[in-house]
Amino acid sequence: MASTQDIIARSATTTTSSSIRQVDEVAKLIDTTLCIGCKACQVACSEWNDLRDEVGSNVGVYDNPNDLTADSWTVMRFEEHQTTEDDLEWLIRKDGCMHCEDPGCLKACPSPGAIIKHANGIVDFNQDKCIGCGYCITGCPFDVPRISEKDKKAYKCTLCSDRVAVGLEPACVKTCPTGAIVFGTKEDMKEHANWRIADLNRRGYENAGLYDPLGVGGTHVMYVLHHADKPEMYSGLPKNPTISPFVGAWKGVTKPLAMLAMAATAMAGFFHYIRIGPNRVEDDTHTQGTSAQVQHFDPSESRDPSQGE
Amino acid sequence: MNSDKNQYLQRYNANERTNHWAVALLFILAGLSGLALFHPALFWLSNLFGGGTWTRILHPFIGVAMFILFAVLALRFVGRNRFKAHDREWLSKWRKVINNQEDDVPAVGKYNGGQKVLFWVLIISMIMLLLSGIVIWREYFSGFFAIDIIRLASLLHAFFAFVLISSIIVHVYAAIWVKGSIGAMTSGKVSQSWARKHHRLWYDEMRKKER
Numbered sequence: 001m002a003s004t005q006d007i008i009a010r011s012a013t014t015t016t017s018s019s020i021r022q023v024d025e026v027a028k029l030i031d032t033t034l035c036i037g038c039k040a041c042q043v044a045c046s047e048w049n050d051l052r053d054e055v056g057s058n059v060g061v062y063d064n065p066n067d068l069t070a071d072s073w074t075v076m077r078f079e080e081h082q083t084t085e086d087d088l089e090w091l092i093r094k095d096g097c098m099h100c101e102d103p104g105c106l107k108a109c110p111s112p113g114a115i116i117k118h119a120n121g122i123v124d125f126n127q128d129k130c131i132g133c134g135y136c137i138t139g140c141p142f143d144v145p146r147i148s149e150k151d152k153k154a155y156k157c158t159l160c161s162d163r164v165a166v167g168l169e170p171a172c173v174k175t176c177p178t179g180a181i182v183f184g185t186k187e188d189m190k191e192h193a194n195w196r197i198a199d200l201n202r203r204g205y206e207n208a209g210l211y212d213p214l215g216v217g218g219t220h221v222m223y224v225l226h227h228a229d230k231p232e233m234y235s236g237l238p239k240n241p242t243i244s245p246f247v248g249a250w251k252g253v254t255k256p257l258a259m260l261a262m263a264a265t266a267m268a269g270f271f272h273y274i275r276i277g278p279n280r281v282e283d284d285t286h287t288q289g290t291s292a293q294v295q296h297f298d299p300s301e302s303r304d305p306s307q308g309e
Numbered sequence: 310m311n312s313d314k315n316q317y318l319q320r321y322n323a324n325e326r327t328n329h330w331a332v333a334l335l336f337i338l339a340g341l342s343g344l345a346l347f348h349p350a351l352f353w354l355s356n357l358f359g360g361g362t363w364t365r366i367l368h369p370f371i372g373v374a375m376f377i378l379f380a381v382l383a384l385r386f387v388g389r390n391r392f393k394a395h396d397r398e399w400l401s402k403w404r405k406v407i408n409n410q411e412d413d414v415p416a417v418g419k420y421n422g423g424q425k426v427l428f429w430v431l432i433i434s435m436i437m438l439l440l441s442g443i444v445i446w447r448e449y450f451s452g453f454f455a456i457d458i459i460r461l462a463s464l465l466h467a468f469f470a471f472v473l474i475s476s477i478i479v480h481v482y483a484a485i486w487v488k489g490s491i492g493a494m495t496s497g498k499v500s501q502s503w504a505r506k507h508h509r510l511w512y513d514e515m516r517k518k519e520r
Contacts, residue, residue: 012349012352013349014349014350108463110345110346110347110349110352110361111352111361112349112352129361131355131360131361131362131364131365132362132365132447132448133346133365133447134445134447134451135463137447137451137456137459138445138456138459138460138463143456147447152362152448244457244460246457246460246461246463246464247460247463247464249464250460250463250464250467254467254468255347255348255467256348258347258348258467258471259347259348259350259351261471261475262471262474262475262478265475265478265479266478266482269478269479269481269482269485269486272407272482272486273482273485273486276407276408276409277409278485278486278487278488279409279411279486279487279488280488280489281488281489281500281502281503281506281507282502282506
């Protein structure tokens with residue numbers, strides 16, 4: 001199981017990382033239709049990861065804390081969706097890192113190895129190498145990473161990579177009382193989701209479906225949604241998340257091209273000097289020339305400079 | 310007039326030279342620390358600043374200092390950098406200029422068309438770097454901006470840094486290529502013959518003042 005910790009992608013690294021071992025990809029499946037919003041997962045996350053967020057204040061909704069922070073890596077987002085005049089539907093989504101197959105944070109990070117992707121699909125931050133620039137926030141399509149005010153390092157859900165490495169499920173999965181969060185290989189989780197979706201379809205949720213967005217290559221945290229056709233209903237879950245084209249252009253092919261262009265500019269100068277040579281003021285060169293030949297003064301030569309004028 | 314060979318013209322005074330070199334040194338520091346974050350191949354440059362985290366902390370402060378001193382320098386030089394008809398003509402003859410065949414290249418003032426283009430490219434780049442830099446300065450300012458603005462600013466910051474660095478490479482090479490130029494920014498003086506050859510209108514103006 002140790003090979004699940006193989007690092008197959010590494011931030012700010014242009015060569016291929018170790019990738020010969022074949023490892024099953026893992027996934028956490030969050031079934032929003034079974035979630036009761038008890039926040040046990042939030043507590044388990046704080047417990048396992050030894051995080052104690054500051055006690056905040058209630059802002060009039062059930063979300064507590066109100067947003068993800070460097071000390072709260074997962075948070076339940078509550079959305080009251082009015083279905084008819086006198087009925088509403090409570091859409092509760094456990095928010096946190098989606099562990100993208102193509103992670104925008106990893107693409108944006110400038111510090112080699114500060115963000116890594118394991119062979120099993122887990123995306124992890126290495127705070128020891130984090131420089132605190134916040135580019136991961138810029139790159140993330142899901143607004144997940146947070147910079148800690150204590151140490152200016154970026155933090156997010158690790159998918160309990162330390163637990164998964166020794167064959168355990170993430171802490172949130174272990175604690176969920178309704179079985180709304182399950183964990184296993186990505187294939188198994190898709191199968192599990194299919195069974196859940198079929199059940200939901202039978203119960204009248206014809207748009208129930210799996211959220212595993214292809215725009216980021218799929219994710220290693222997936223949702224079963226009653227309204228998979230409208231993921232935005234779940235506190236703004238993006239319908240088709242992708243790495244922003246600005247980030248793509250910023251971190252993509254333009255970087256090596258810009259490096260090449262700067263080197264080419266310097267080289268153009270060098271070869272211009274070699275081929276065409278310096279632009280000298282003639283009077284100055286004559287001045288230098290005569291001073292070198294002071295020993296062999298010839299009166300006839302002294303007329304040369306004046307001829308040029 | 311014939312004894313002018315050894316006489317020099319004052320091109321930059323001590324304040325202008327100090328200002329120029331302060332900006333130049335800050336540019337080197339901002340450039341090296343910025344390049345460290347620009348491409349993985351250059352991340353090792355962060356060691357010059359005490360590691361990645363120190364590079365991240367220092368770079369924006371260096372950049373702001375560079376901008377302020379550049380702004381002072383630009384105000385000193387802006388009057389001499391307005392485009393005139395002869396600058397356009399000069400620029401159209403750029404092929405002759407770079408081949409050291411300047412016989413029918415028009416006379417120019419204190420700055421030629423190329424120097425003026427550089428001046429305005431630097432102005433635009435510096436302003437864009439400052440504005441985009443503030444947006445992506447995570448510690449103090451990024452929280453005030455929408456994520457897409459931050460993303461666009463990241464791209465623009467890298468782009469204008471590229472433009473600035475490329476322009477300065479050209480600027481430095483031009484100083485090496487055109488002999489007699491570097492003294493203008495070290496001792497402040499250029500030879501009369503240099504001024505007559507490269508900046509005839511400025512030379513005439515300076516001679517008129519002398520009389």
